[in-house]
Amino acid sequence: MSNIIPEIVKRRTFAIISHPDAGKTTLTEKLLLYGGAIRLAGSVKARKAQKHAVSDWMEIEKQRGISVTSSVLQFDYDGFRVNILDTPGHQDFSEDTYRTLMAADSAVMLIDAAKGVEDQTKKLFQVCKQRGIPVFTFVNKLDRYGRNPFELMEEIEKVLGIRAYPMNWPIGIDGNYSGVYIREQAQIELFEHSGVHGQCALPSTKGGVDDPAFKELLGDEIHQALCDDIELLDMAGEEFDFAKVAGGELTPMFFGSAMTNFGVRLFLEDFLRLAPAPMPRESSEGLIAPDDEKFSAFVFKIQANMNPAHRDRLAFMRICSGKFERGMAVYHAQSGKSVKLAQPQQFLAQERTIIDEAYPGDIVGLFDPGIFGIGDTLCQEGFEFTFRDFPVFPPEQFARVQAKDTMKRKQFIKGMTQLTQEGAVQVFRQPDYPVESFIIGVVGSLQFEVLEYRLKHEYGVDILMNKLPYSIARWLYGPNLDVKSMKNMDNGLLIQDIKDRPVALISNEWQLRWVMERNPDIEFLIVPEDA
Numbered sequence: 001m002s003n004i005i006p007e008i009v010k011r012r013t014f015a016i017i018s019h020p021d022a023g024k025t026t027l028t029e030k031l032l033l034y035g036g037a038i039r040l041a042g043s044v045k046a047r048k049a050q051k052h053a054v055s056d057w058m059e060i061e062k063q064r065g066i067s068v069t070s071s072v073l074q075f076d077y078d079g080f081r082v083n084i085l086d087t088p089g090h091q092d093f094s095e096d097t098y099r100t101l102m103a104a105d106s107a108v109m110l111i112d113a114a115k116g117v118e119d120q121t122k123k124l125f126q127v128c129k130q131r132g133i134p135v136f137t138f139v140n141k142l143d144r145y146g147r148n149p150f151e152l153m154e155e156i157e158k159v160l161g162i163r164a165y166p167m168n169w170p171i172g173i174d175g176n177y178s179g180v181y182i183r184e185q186a187q188i189e190l191f192e193h194s195g196v197h198g199q200c201a202l203p204s205t206k207g208g209v210d211d212p213a214f215k216e217l218l219g220d221e222i223h224q225a226l227c228d229d230i231e232l233l234d235m236a237g238e239e240f241d242f243a244k245v246a247g248g249e250l251t252p253m254f255f256g257s258a259m260t261n262f263g264v265r266l267f268l269e270d271f272l273r274l275a276p277a278p279m280p281r282e283s284s285e286g287l288i289a290p291d292d293e294k295f296s297a298f299v300f301k302i303q304a305n306m307n308p309a310h311r312d313r314l315a316f317m318r319i320c321s322g323k324f325e326r327g328m329a330v331y332h333a334q335s336g337k338s339v340k341l342a343q344p345q346q347f348l349a350q351e352r353t354i355i356d357e358a359y360p361g362d363i364v365g366l367f368d369p370g371i372f373g374i375g376d377t378l379c380q381e382g383f384e385f386t387f388r389d390f391p392v393f394p395p396e397q398f399a400r401v402q403a404k405d406t407m408k409r410k411q412f413i414k415g416m417t418q419l420t421q422e423g424a425v426q427v428f429r430q431p432d433y434p435v436e437s438f439i440i441g442v443v444g445s446l447q448f449e450v451l452e453y454r455l456k457h458e459y460g461v462d463i464l465m466n467k468l469p470y471s472i473a474r475w476l477y478g479p480n481l482d483v484k485s486m487k488n489m490d491n492g493l494l495i496q497d498i499k500d501r502p503v504a505l506i507s508n509e510w511q512l513r514w515v516m517e518r519n520p521d522i523e524f525l526i527v528p529e530d531a
């Protein structure tokens with residue numbers, strides 16, 4: 001048996017998915033607080049407020065006070081090694097947000113109790129579903145008025161198509177809940193309202209539902225309402241079945257308030273107990289088990305210019321198997337070269353440090369001399385394979401870009417090529433367009449700004465950027481496909497991706513349906529076939 005198994009089974013690597021303002025920063029901070037990684041809550045938020053996120057490298061991040069790219073936070077709790085993949089939470093989320101999910105073994109879906117399932121949550125949930133990532137739900141902001149918990153369960157089921165299994169249930173009156181009922185233990189946990197606004201862990205008392213002391217504390221009416229709810233849940237609900245969670249059919253649902261710490265410890269402990277440790281990953285050689293002695297990892301994110309003085313790039317790799325040791329040489333499948341992994345970095349709650357060893361589930365930042373691309377495989381020499389390709393995420397916004405000064409054409413092409421390789425934007429061409437230009441596609445409009453900023457600062461190229469009135473891209477397939485004779489494309493645009501595959505840009509869903517109806521022999525795919 002491999003001696004790295006104890007290291008693997010204690011690892012929990014996950015991302016929090018949510019819509020902006022649901023409380024992701026607050027929850028992350030509270031998890032760090034309970035994990036002992038920070039002493040007082042407020043530090044992560046304070047940095048956000050001061051417009052200095054943990055990943056404070058890019059000027060644009062500072063200007064906007066947001067984290068453009070994701071970082072990783074690590075702490076130990078109760079024998080577990082926890083890796084939280086921090087996904088950009090701003091309205092302008094990007095492909096990086098999606099890609100981060102590729103490195104996660106599970107996801108926590110954070111929902112605002114008053115708002116329910118919001119747009120960005122839906123999109124991120126879909127990616128988890130497609131990739132078979134188990135999703136746990138935390139309903140936040142229970143300290144104030146929200147929707148009825150049964151209604152929220154129903155919404156999750158209806159909108160996301162997954163059954164919710166409440167692990168606990170709020171007790172009391174909406175807007176003033178006093179605790180939760182823990183279903184598995186048939187216990188009540190009541191929280192003391194501390195005046196310090198969740199800066200420290202929240203004290204609580206626990207006891208059985210039938211304990212007369214709790215009955216008295218809650219009052220007859222609330223106690224009876226709780227008993228009715230429990231009965232309803234037990235009758236109508238289903239059994240908790242972990243296979244269903246792993247299979248994406250069921251999401252364990254928790255209630256709490258990240259701000260007041262209500263239910264946070266309970267969530268953390270149950271989540272860590274139930275969430276999967278690193279799992280085998282698909283590769284060109286079949287499944288690669290995490291306890292395989294030989295090292296393997298893939299690059300899921302590239303972050304450039306963290307230090308403008310050095311123009312360095314960091315490639316973030318997720319370890320999939322074996323043990324990582326500083327200075328080890330690995331085989332980089334895409335270039336066919338051996339690469340020495342010097343100066344690996346890990347991201348703790350507050351700072352980055354050089355690390356000596358890491359295990360499956362861990363994320364390590366590597367200095368990238370410009371050879372790595374998104375999705376690249378790194379593995380121990382003699383263990384040469386590639387992990388399954390990264391998916392392409394459907395872009396939703398498009399713009400035409402060209403160099404302002406045609407004399408800068410060479411730098412422009414070079415910059416665009418490198419930024420495409422990094423996965424900063426998706427690039428397309430319009431075959432018969434007279435001027436040297438690209439069409440770029442992005443998931444969130446912030447990517448436009450990043451592209452403009454980086455072309456100017458790293459390649460010295462000012463660009464002209466014209467946004468295009470399309471919101472949908474479809475890759476076109478069909479026998480004897482002749483895109484030029486497609487019908488009803490007057491309001492759309494026919495372009496090609498970097499592999500010369502034909503793509504149609506279309507303004508909206510209604511137009512798309514219209515075009516699809518008129519071209520029944522053509523298949524319209526959301527992502528290219530081999531992605």
Ligand code: G4P
Pocket residue numbers: 018019020021022023024025026027045089140141142143144256257258259260
């Ligand atoms: P995000 O990262 O998902 O965007 O959300 P963030 O944690 O920044 O939280 C968004 C707002 O919601 C913040 O309020 C935060 O205090 C509040 N919030 C988070 N969790 C809870 C909760 O459990 N209960 C309540 N009532 N509010 C919560 P803000 O007014 O934007 O900022 P601040 O003035 O509190 O700093």
